[in-house]
Amino acid sequence: MTLQLFPAAQAFFKGHGAENDFILLPDPDHRLVLSADEVRRLCDRRTGIGADGLLRAVRTAADPEAAAMTAEAEWFMDYRNPDGTAAAMCGNGVRVFARYLVDSGLAPPGTVPIATRAGVRHARVPARAHDFQGPVTVLMGRPRLPGPGHIKVTVGRRRWPALHVDMGNPHAVVIIDDLEHAGDLRTPPAVTPASAYPHGVTVDFAVLGSARHLQLRVHERGVGETRACGTGACAAVAAVLHSSSRAAARAGRYTVDLPGGRLHVTVTADGALELTGPAAIVAQGAVTLTSPGVPRPWARRPSPWRP
Template sequence: MTGRAARTTVHQFFKGHGLGNDFIILPDPDNRLALKAADVLRLCDRRTGIGADGVLRAVRTAESPEAAYMSGDADWFMDYRNADGSAGQMCGNGIRVLARCLVDAGHCSPGTLAIATRAGIRQVQVDHRTADFDGPVTVGMGRPRLPGPEGITVTAAARTWPALHVDAGNPHAVAFVDDLSHPGDLNSPPQVTPDQAYPHGVTVEFVVRLGPHHLALRVHERGVGETPACGTGACAAVAATLHTGAPPGTYTVDMPGGRLHITVLTDGSMNMTGTATIVAEGVVRLQRPCREH
């Protein structure tokens, strides 16, 4: 038999979730972990790995070639990977969980944290608490944009709805429906047309208006599948609602995993508030060595 046995490295991990949208957090301050898509797939597998909707690698911004240009404004970079191994620009639930983890693990003090993402820098407020590890975390999500194109449709369970394209740091197609059961089981990605509108895939929200400033939604997340909650999706749903003429203010957004509060500020930017919980910590064996520095 030829070849060498795979080398492994042991690395600290945390497991956390925001409204059931769960993540594996890998603290990697010095950017030593050569995390590959195959590693993410193994970690996120719910039978042969730890199980999660995605991986959040926490790197000091100055140590990341990808994010070093933001190091003057943010100490930490969120390297977010979807469960399929692809890189994600932004994750609203994920950044709350990452901030909670950085505080709980002693890497940051409670208060306001500036965290760099592929969608830019986000300000995250973690309550000054010592015993409550799942209290509210607020994120400045920026201002969602509706850049078009027009004529987008979403099809699921043999039904088709018009949809709005919303850029909330990552791409969303938001469809308003009469009943959240109508899209079916969402085991497969909804069909979105025209095909060229989202060459890298899209997260799809199905939204019901429950009343003034009150929405409910289900989401099929790009690279993951249906998830119990989506922070950027909640912001995209509010942005699409405003586009129909609804007034600004604070919106309650209900999802299968729980509730977020989205406050629309006078400049159109949004603050998102919801819980973030760290449930476990330990060590994980990765099948690829860390980079030598």
Template structure:
């Protein structure tokens, strides 16, 4: 077994984003890196670090104990960490950025391949290997779970909205609002009631219906804060909209976020496919002192 070691003063990285939801990619094929929560938070800090909404550690499943059971189905594991250093189970934009990196770096061939996550194995499609390619990249997101939990509310200032619980491999509370500005500045987490319903936190979507097959949203992501886009959040918003309208699949939705546009396809069996831009914008070495 390879002995893990923490980064000392330097680490190689790539920086990428999907619809301005940005990530630091740390290539670690042999699983040698031990990332503490404090180190992750430092790297993601936008003043003293590189700055990002999260970290994507690219490690082979055979070198990652928590992904070992998925090694027969996927070569690579996405070890996703939120900006506060906590573990993340699934990230729709992050997995597309990671897939873009793996192809650009020559670690995977263009086309469809599997990536393991804490929420299970996901299929991604990267149709081009050009380093200047901006997208689109597609990921099979699976089927949303809507357990019908009732009584959930989201509160911002004096406004209060009923919310729908949607699980996309991570938990979401989706609230439909009249105006996205009603979400406030989202510098602090919206209040989600009843207290304790999400003991590990929840990502909150504020969604405006823009017409048939068209949504706009803002997102407060657990462990991060407001993000410019959210892939699982876009899928959760579509699932909530379809449930609210009693709309069966198949369907196609445009979801506009502050950072760009995402596309969600819902097939007749309920499976969701997320498509949007994913690009690597920089690579280098970060040097941090502790």
């Protein structure tokens, strides 16, 4: 008798961008039903695969949530935080997602459009070479500073003013003198007023080095402290630009160092931000889901994806 380890297995891939790691589930025909409990189980580092988030790769035409973007992008990144909640954008996640599409032959090298809940993002992925962790760049768009003002972030006895920056997801950016002042970041820093972020917020603690160099630690909404945060790096640069009166500081490339590695943020001529950093697929396998997929009337065509 042959022992079948995965009687109802779902293929998965594991990837990371600057040690910000993700589970990627191929679901081209939108057949998976992922509950919040399922996502939490998969992302748990002791009882699951372990990750800072989960990416589901589904065709835009197959998913009603993304169908309006079908003309612009073939693939939709359904991003889930490890607490099971859905999120609009993840800068490192979208770069890992783009790397997966190219490495799997689902998209050609070059510019890859990807649909997200924050809109379509365009990633530039080089052909796979000897460096499988080679850089991937994604155009993140222009940051928004919608307010409100008078936001404060408190850690222990320290309190700082923060700037609200929207990169497709909300950030409260604090400029501090020493990253140790951010504390252990095991629990979310206190942000006031509470009404400013009714659904929670990612808090970014930035230390300015030279005019174009930042050090950053991030407590991600629904995650905790992560080794790197792509949207956080962009939000921190946007906060520096907002606070700087020097015209020379408003253009060009910025270096952002995080615990998991180095990211680069380039400010384009029209004020948009490009995020560049390593992105790699490091493992693949199969996992048994407790909430199996179900047939859907809009997803009956055969999939060209082969595990």
